[in-house]
Amino acid sequence: MLRSELVSRLQEEMAPLKATEIEHAVDVVLEEVALALATDGRVELRGFGAFSVRKRDARTGRNPRTGATVKVDAKRVPFFKPGKELRLKVNGGEEP
Numbered sequence: 001m002l003r004s005e006l007v008s009r010l011q012e013e014m015a016p017l018k019a020t021e022i023e024h025a026v027d028v029v030l031e032e033v034a035l036a037l038a039t040d041g042r043v044e045l046r047g048f049g050a051f052s053v054r055k056r057d058a059r060t061g062r063n064p065r066t067g068a069t070v071k072v073d074a075k076r077v078p079f080f081k082p083g084k085e086l087r088l089k090v091n092g093g094e095e096p
Helices: 003-013 021-039 082-090
Strands: 042-043 049-056 059-062 069-072 075-080
Touching: 003 021, 021 049, 042 059, 075 082
Parallel strands: none
Antiparallel strands: 042 049, 049 075, 059 069
């Protein structure tokens, strides 16, 4: 689903609101999630899942074209852990 599809779907559900208002609300929510993660925070949406940041250590990688070894620096990456309700919905109502 694209951001524009999400805005369209929300506009169908919330008919009195204008598309620009809904688009602004979506932008604010996504920006707040990004800001929380940028400050090592955690965002938990009950029933959906939790966003957090994990640290990846530095390592030696390999260039797939040349096969040469490449140093890959340590970095922080966003991580999502789905909640139980989301896992059940994805798996057709059964616990994997």
